[in-house]
Amino acid sequence: MTDSLHAEKILILDYGSQYTQLIARRVREANVYCEIHPYDMSSADIRAFAPKGVILSGGHQSVYDHNAPELNETAMQLGAPVLGICYGMQLLCRHDGGTVAPADRREYGRAQIQAEQPTPLFEGFLDSGETTVWMSHGDHVEIPPAGFIINASTPNAPVAAFSNLERRHYGVQFHPEVNHTENGERLVRNFVLDICGCHGLWTSGGFIDYAVESIRQQVGQDRVILGLSGGVDSSVVAALAHRAIGDQLTCVFVDNGLLRLNEGDQVMQTFAENMGVKVIRVDAEEIFLSKLAGVSDPEKKRKIIGHTFIEIFDAEAHKIDGARWLAQGTIYPDVIESAGAKTKTATNIKSHHNVGGLPEEMNLKLLEPLRELFKDEVRQVGLELGLPRKMIMRHPFPGPGLGVRILGEVKKEYADLLRLADDIYLEELYASGHYDRISQAFAVFLPVKSVGVMGDGRSYDYVVALRAVETKDFMTATWYPMPYELLAHISSRIINEVKGINRVTYDITSKPPGTIEWE
Incomplete structure (x- = not known):
C-alpha cells in the first residue's frame, strides 16, 4: 500500500510541557503529520522515523537542575531543521555554545515581544513592531550562540527568539502553540512548510x-x-x-x-x-x-x-x-x-x-x-x-453518561428528570445560536430539594445546575457568559415543563479550580 500520507513527518520531542499536545495540533492544522515522543527516544527509533524537522517542547525544569532532561543528540545529528520552544530553546542555546541564565523575574502570561532582525520563520507573524505572545519561563537566553540572529526581545527576555539560518536552528522563548499567542499558528506553519519543506500531505x-x-x-x-x-x-x-x-x-x-x-x-x-x-x-x-x-x-x-x-x-x-x-x-x-x-x-x-x-x-x-x-x-x-x-459537532459526553451528572446515588427518577431538563437546555442553546460558541454545555442533577411556590401552592422539589464553558484544549476552561435573558427563559421552561424541578442555578466556576464535569 502506497503511504504518501505519512511521507513527510515532524518529530516533537516532549520535555514535559503541559502544551506539547497543542504543538502537535498546530502542526496537523498545517496538514503535516507529526508524532510526540519522549525526549530520550532511542537513536534507532529516531532514525527510523526520519523526520523532516524536529520540535523541542517546553518543560517545567531549569536546564541547570540536577537530572534535568538533556538534548537528544541523535535528533541534532539528523541535519533536519530544529525549533526549540521555551525549555527547548534553552537546550538548543547551550548545545550550540550560548549561555542561559535565570531571569531577573519570572515571566508568566501575556507579554509584548518587539521585532528585531527578521528571518523567514517570522514572516507574517512578526515582520515588524510588536505582537502579543504567551510566556512561561524563569530562565532565559543571556548570550546567544555565535552565528545566531536575535529575532525578537522583551524587556525581561533580551533574546525572545533567535535563528541560525545556516544550521537551520531556531528558538522561541514564548509558546506559539497556545491561543494566547497572536497568530502563533502562522509561525508553526512557516516552520513545517517553508523551513522543513513539507507539502501539506496530511488531509x-x-x-x-x-x-x-x-x-x-x-x-x-x-x-x-x-x-x-x-x-x-x-x-x-x-x-x-x-x-x-x-x-x-x-x-x-x-x-x-x-x-x-x-x-x-x-x-x-x-x-x-x-x-x-x-x-x-x-x-x-x-x-x-x-x-x-x-x-x-x-x-x-x-x-x-x-x-x-x-x-x-x-x-x-x-x-x-x-x-x-x-x-x-x-x-x-x-x-x-x-x-x-x-x-x-x-x-x-x-x-x-x-x-x-x-x-x-x-x-x-x-x-x-x-x-x-x-x-x-x-x-x-x-x-x-x-x-x-x-x-x-456536538459537545463531549462522558463515557458513564448521566451517571456522573447525577450527583450522589443514581436513580431512574433522577435520570428521567435530568434528561428532560438537559434536553430543554440544549434545545434553547441551539435555537439561540449559542451552542456552537460554547465548548461544552450540560445540566447537572443535584439530589437536594428546595422550597418553591408553584401557582398558589408550596412546592418542595429538586434542583438542577446548568454548566457551560469555553475552552480550546479542555485543560483549562472559563465559564460561558450566558445572556441573562436566555438563562431566565431556559430556567422558566425547565421549571414549568419538568415536574419535579423547581429551582435552576448557573455554574460560574472556571477550570481550574473546578473541573468541567461535576464528578
Missing part, C-alpha cells in the same frame, strides 16, 4: 482512503465487532469500518439508561436505518441501575458502569460467530496519555471516561483506525464520511 480525505485500505488489509474476510456508544469516536469508527468492510462489521449498542433524551433511538436511526450498519441494541437500563443502587462515590460509579458495560458487551460478542477483531475509538491523546502513564509522568485526577479493559479471554485483535488522530481531526473525518453534523 482528512487522504486519511479516509488510507484507513479504508488499511482496514481491508488488516481484517481480510474476518468479522469485526464494535461497541457503539453514539459518541463521536465510536460513530466515526463505525462509519469508517462499514465503508471498508460492510457487513463484516457488527456494532453492539448497550443502552445503559444513562443516555440523553431519545439518544438510543437516534443512534439506531443514524446507523441501522440510514446507513445500513448491523447494530445489536441491548436494553440494559435495569441492570445498570440495580448495580448503581446505593452507590454515591464518583469513582465507584465509574467503575461499576465500566465493568457492567464490559460484562454485557462480552456476552453479546460471544454470540457473534467468527468475530476476530474488536474495533475501538482510541484517538491520539489516549495513546499519548497511556505512554505518559507508563513513564509515570501523568497525574490521575479521575478515571478516564473511555471504557477499556475488555477481558483477555475474548481473544480478539484490536482494530484502532483513529489512533493517529486528534479529536478535531476525527470530527472532520466524520463530516467527510457523511455523518450528521449535529452528531459530529
